[in-house]
Structures are given as C-alpha cells and as structure tokens.
Amino acid sequence: MTSKKNATPAGEKGGNRRLAEKVSERIEKDIIDDGWRVGSVLGSETELIERYGVSRAVFREAVRLVEHQQMAAMRRGPGGGLVVTEPDPGVVRNAARVYLRHAEVSRRQLMEARTALEVAGIALAAENLTESGIVRLKEALESERELIEQGFTRGHARNLHRVIAELAGNPAITLFVEVLAQLDQDIVQREWDAESSGGEHRDAARESHEAHEAIVAALVAGDAPLGQHRMRRHLQAIAALLRPEA
Ligand SMILES: [Zn+2]
Incomplete structure (x- = not known):
C-alpha cells in the first residue's frame, strides 16, 4: 500500500x-x-x-x-x-570543460578536435582579415614576446589562438577553440607541475612563439593554405610536448 x-x-x-x-x-x-x-x-x-x-x-x-x-x-x-538575460560565455565554457573531463576525453582526441577547428579558423580568419585584425594579431605576438622575456615558462601561450578564432568570425569556432585550448593547457600544466624542467619549458615557449609568428606572417600575406599547414604543424608539436600516454 x-x-x-x-x-x-x-x-x-x-x-x-x-x-x-x-x-x-x-x-x-x-x-x-x-x-x-x-x-x-x-x-x-x-x-x-x-x-x-x-x-x-x-x-x-x-x-x-x-x-x-x-x-x-x-x-x-x-x-x-x-x-x-545574456548567457555568460565563461560559464558555458566551464560547463563544457567539466563535461569533457567527465567524459574522459583523451589528449589525442582533444588535439584532433582542436586541429580540425583551428585549421578551419585559419581559412576564415584569412578571408575576413582587416587592418584592425592585423593589429590585433601583432599585439598578441608582442605581448607573448614580452611574457617570454619576463620568464614565462609554461610552454605555450594560448592568447594568439583565441585572437585567430575570434577573427574567424564564427562564434561556434571561437567557443570550442577556447574550451579545447584551455582543457589542453589544464592537462599539460598538471603534467608539468609533477615534473621540474624549467629550461625545457622555456624552449617550448620560444618554439611556440616562433610558430605563432610564422602563422601570423602567412595570414597577413593572405596565404591561407600556408597558414593552415603551419597551424597543423604547430599543434602537432604541442601534442608532442607530453609523454605519448598522457
Ligand atoms: Zn600556439
């Protein structure tokens, strides 16, 4: 009953x-x-x-x-x-990150998705690039260079990736590039915190910066295929920064 x-x-x-x-x-x-x-x-x-x-x-x-x-x-x-009201993109990004963590996304899967989105973003950014867009790209490179000079040793600054994604002018690409880049950084950071090789990190930061400069150069020259090629190679290099099982 x-x-x-x-x-x-x-x-x-x-x-x-x-x-x-x-x-x-x-x-x-x-x-x-x-x-x-x-x-x-x-x-x-x-x-x-x-x-x-x-x-x-x-x-x-x-x-x-x-x-x-x-x-x-x-x-x-x-x-x-x-x-x-207006949805807060930070809350949305965080929810997506939490979800992907829960879904146990692997770093390889993350990098696959990032590559697809960021390579597509390069083509769109090249297509939509304006003078003010070029200024934003150069400012991002400049602040990155300053960071490295100040001893930034975290291996990879994501800001340029965000700027390119924003210049692509597609909010879906912008949102997911941010989510995946942040999540990837969380994973890399956790690994690096467990180790201790500052010099190696500084080299990684320099290499990333050089790759970013080359990507921006291709974008500014209006050469989207070259920019895409360089982005793909850069993301492969980032993926190789950690032990394969990570
Ligand atoms: Zn990068």
Whole structure:
C-alpha cells in the first residue's frame, strides 16, 4: 500500500518536470523570436502563467530551468517579471570543460578536435582579415614576446589562438577553440607541475612563439593554405610536448 501511495506524487512530479521543460523551451523560443533583447521583460508571472497555461508550480520550475540556462531571470517588485538575460560565455565554457573531463576525453582526441577547428579558423580568419585584425594579431605576438622575456615558462601561450578564432568570425569556432585550448593547457600544466624542467619549458615557449609568428606572417600575406599547414604543424608539436600516454 505504501508504494502505491508514493507512486502518485512521484509520477506527478515527473510529469511536472516534463511540462516545465516544455514551458522552458517555449520561453526560449519566445526570447529568440523577439530577437533576444537583453533586459526586456517577457511578462509578469501572472501574465506568463496565463500565456503558457500551466500551474504556478510548473511555471516556477520552468523559470528555474531558464535561469539555470542563463536565458532569463525573474525580477520581483513593480515593473518586474521574467527579464531576458545574456548567457555568460565563461560559464558555458566551464560547463563544457567539466563535461569533457567527465567524459574522459583523451589528449589525442582533444588535439584532433582542436586541429580540425583551428585549421578551419585559419581559412576564415584569412578571408575576413582587416587592418584592425592585423593589429590585433601583432599585439598578441608582442605581448607573448614580452611574457617570454619576463620568464614565462609554461610552454605555450594560448592568447594568439583565441585572437585567430575570434577573427574567424564564427562564434561556434571561437567557443570550442577556447574550451579545447584551455582543457589542453589544464592537462599539460598538471603534467608539468609533477615534473621540474624549467629550461625545457622555456624552449617550448620560444618554439611556440616562433610558430605563432610564422602563422601570423602567412595570414597577413593572405596565404591561407600556408597558414593552415603551419597551424597543423604547430599543434602537432604541442601534442608532442607530453609523454605519448598522457
Ligand atoms: Zn600556439
């Protein structure tokens, strides 16, 4: 009898959850259809409960979901309601990193994905390169050179990779290049922290810097295939920085 008694609320809870997910999908669609205007109010709680035709409990569960996904947040008080928000790319990147760590992505798999994305990014960056883009690339190289002079020994600065990914003008490439580069650095760093060969790291930093200079030179010359070739070789060199089993 006890199990039967418990079955109803549990089933109801599951049903509510599914309903809340449906409502959160409708909220997402409404935000997108409205042009994702950050700061705009979708409606008051009362209005939205009526619009979506659900109970207050289900609606509040849906709000928790959209708040968690950083699409919108409920603002209380006069003039309040469900306010459209902007997803934080840092939170999204971190969630993707945590997920890939959990999925036990290998360094080889990481480098495969990075190579595909970054080589594609080179072609797009070359295609879209403007004068201000060239300035950004040169600034990135300059600050990297300064870092090395100041004794940066971590082997590889990722900033140039981020700049190239941004210049590609494709937010999907930018996001995943950042995620994979950061994750790779986490793994390399952990390995290096366990060892102690500062000189070797400094050489790696210099080699990476030279590779970056050569990649930028190809981009500035408008030679995308050469830039892609150099990027591929550079990523292979980074992959070889660790013991093969890592
Ligand atoms: Zn690099």
